[in-house]
Amino acid sequence: MCECCNGKKDIYLPELCTITKRRMLNGTELYMHLEKEDGGDFDYIPGQFVEVSIAGIGEAPISISSSPTQKGMELVIRNVGALTKVIHKLEVGDKIGIRGPYGSTYPIEAAKGKDLVFICGGIGLVPQRSFIRYALDHRADYGDITVLIGTKCHDMRLFREEIALWEERKDMTVMETIDEGHDCWNGNVGVVTTLIPKVESHLPNSQILVCGPPIMYKFVLMALAEAKVPEENIFVNLERRMKCGVGKCGHCQINELYVCQDGPVFRYSDLASVPEAI
Amino acid sequence: MSVSTVTKDQFKSFVAALVDSDQKVVGVQAKDDKFAFGELTDADNLRLDYDVTILPPKKYMLPQKETLMSFKVGGAAQTVQPDEKMVLIGVHPYDMVAINQMDTLFSQGQYDTHYMNRRNNITIIACDVVTPSENVFASSMNTATCDSGFDILLTDIGDTFVVEAATEKGEALVKTINGAKNADAADTDKRKAVQDKNVASLNKHQLECKPSDLPDLLEKSYDHPVWEEKAEMCYSCGSCNQVCPTCYCFDVQDEVNWDLKTGSRCRSWDGCLLANFATVAGNHNFREKRADRFRHRLYRKGKYVPGKIGGQIACVGCGRCISACTTKIANPVEIYNTLMEKN
Numbered sequence: 001m002c003e004c005c006n007g008k009k010d011i012y013l014p015e016l017c018t019i020t021k022r023r024m025l026n027g028t029e030l031y032m033h034l035e036k037e038d039g040g041d042f043d044y045i046p047g048q049f050v051e052v053s054i055a056g057i058g059e060a061p062i063s064i065s066s067s068p069t070q071k072g073m074e075l076v077i078r079n080v081g082a083l084t085k086v087i088h089k090l091e092v093g094d095k096i097g098i099r100g101p102y103g104s105t106y107p108i109e110a111a112k113g114k115d116l117v118f119i120c121g122g123i124g125l126v127p128q129r130s131f132i133r134y135a136l137d138h139r140a141d142y143g144d145i146t147v148l149i150g151t152k153c154h155d156m157r158l159f160r161e162e163i164a165l166w167e168e169r170k171d172m173t174v175m176e177t178i179d180e181g182h183d184c185w186n187g188n189v190g191v192v193t194t195l196i197p198k199v200e201s202h203l204p205n206s207q208i209l210v211c212g213p214p215i216m217y218k219f220v221l222m223a224l225a226e227a228k229v230p231e232e233n234i235f236v237n238l239e240r241r242m243k244c245g246v247g248k249c250g251h252c253q254i255n256e257l258y259v260c261q262d263g264p265v266f267r268y269s270d271l272a273s274v275p276e277a278i
Numbered sequence: 279m280s281v282s283t284v285t286k287d288q289f290k291s292f293v294a295a296l297v298d299s300d301q302k303v304v305g306v307q308a309k310d311d312k313f314a315f316g317e318l319t320d321a322d323n324l325r326l327d328y329d330v331t332i333l334p335p336k337k338y339m340l341p342q343k344e345t346l347m348s349f350k351v352g353g354a355a356q357t358v359q360p361d362e363k364m365v366l367i368g369v370h371p372y373d374m375v376a377i378n379q380m381d382t383l384f385s386q387g388q389y390d391t392h393y394m395n396r397r398n399n400i401t402i403i404a405c406d407v408v409t410p411s412e413n414v415f416a417s418s419m420n421t422a423t424c425d426s427g428f429d430i431l432l433t434d435i436g437d438t439f440v441v442e443a444a445t446e447k448g449e450a451l452v453k454t455i456n457g458a459k460n461a462d463a464a465d466t467d468k469r470k471a472v473q474d475k476n477v478a479s480l481n482k483h484q485l486e487c488k489p490s491d492l493p494d495l496l497e498k499s500y501d502h503p504v505w506e507e508k509a510e511m512c513y514s515c516g517s518c519n520q521v522c523p524t525c526y527c528f529d530v531q532d533e534v535n536w537d538l539k540t541g542s543r544c545r546s547w548d549g550c551l552l553a554n555f556a557t558v559a560g561n562h563n564f565r566e567k568r569a570d571r572f573r574h575r576l577y578r579k580g581k582y583v584p585g586k587i588g589g590q591i592a593c594v595g596c597g598r599c600i601s602a603c604t605t606k607i608a609n610p611v612e613i614y615n616t617l618m619e620k621n
Contacts, residue, residue, distance in 0.1 A: 010357035055349035246388035250527030
């Protein structure tokens, strides 16, 4: 902040945070827990994302995976580009730049008292986990909680211990499937849409939260339409190139919507006249 | 605020004094057979009779490349804020309208200090058009004249300029013009005649509807064949983006210095016509087809950006994209008129 900015903050300046825990969830996904240097809380709502930065490499939008009911903030970062490759080399104690949080949120208030069905494909589980944990931490506020998880292959499954704990809970239903069968896997085989018929009776009166790779939405939404789920009960969490995070740079636009501001979580009925969305 | 007249010689002396001062002065100058905004080192080089500049003056608020912050590699960053003051001479009304739109876009919601600092440090001396360019259609877009954003507006009425000071900054500058006289009714009548003429004649392409009709027109034209037809000839070169006074999409890249220890985060112009504009990590391109990118530009101008700035159309009729496009497919008027035919 300086005099020339009329006391206004530079919206592009990241704040350094400390990596307090890290571990690989599978061959490509790194989990990290961050804390602010001043020990303060991160102020966010499930569904939002942050811009993660390493000075000298760049920035990328990353979903928040933790719930604000937890201390610190958790991110899961796939090793997929120049920036994330460097992030994967960071150790506990290293610093990382954070801007945000940005974007819309899951309907944590509007969904109170209602049943929740999470449909997660691959790393789509990462942002969904934020709301799942939030709902579990406010268990009495929500109805039934059902989590459907689809992963490409056994080796890529995320949060395995945590999912095992969810499976033991009596107050939620978890179903998992993998696209390709595996010797160590006795569970469902097939894409995540194959789980939908198993919970079909549940769907029309639930809030459905969907997050996964681009290809998944089409099939999940078709299955939900068949199950007569009203479009206003469906929330999709969309990915685009949210470069600036503040609605200026134009990269994340889907038609007139800016994913970094109007999204990433959209009520599906609001996307009816947005052909680029799905 | 005041309206005065100054002779062209008096104005030139004023510009010469500005150039001699320690203030940076930017003005329109000839560049081969075209015109461009550039730093003015000699008042004689200022060409207020120009038709259109190659690039719009937005490059002084949103430079082609600017440093947002400096950093230690892997460490903390410090914001770099521009503080250079500048007088910008010769902004045409259509470009002024574009700057006003950008001011809104960069200040609304999250306030962009980098853009706004540059903008606030610029004193704008606008001027009414003397020579229409080959592709201007400002009349169609209601941007042949402008009534705000500038500090001073000049109108060439022959041997003299009518000089309107619109802000305190402008008023203070006008006071430094030796020989300025209060404009009389005859002068302001002449000014009105120039402006009326521009309102009617800056129109090499005639939009067949009101600009305010464009959002509704586009609303029903999403699947129109014109997008595919035009885009077949599109090189995805982004020239239309680069010359546009209302295009403001940008990219941000980190640059590391030779010491490999320090560097800067820089912002540079980007363009939605470029093939990888919407590509995310993992190489998924959300707007892979040329026709989709081509349509996106026209929708931004006529529908999407207007939705953010109170319905103002984000095409100001400068005609630069028409001239810059190698394959002559970028003319917004031609496209909007085609949409009207078949709707």
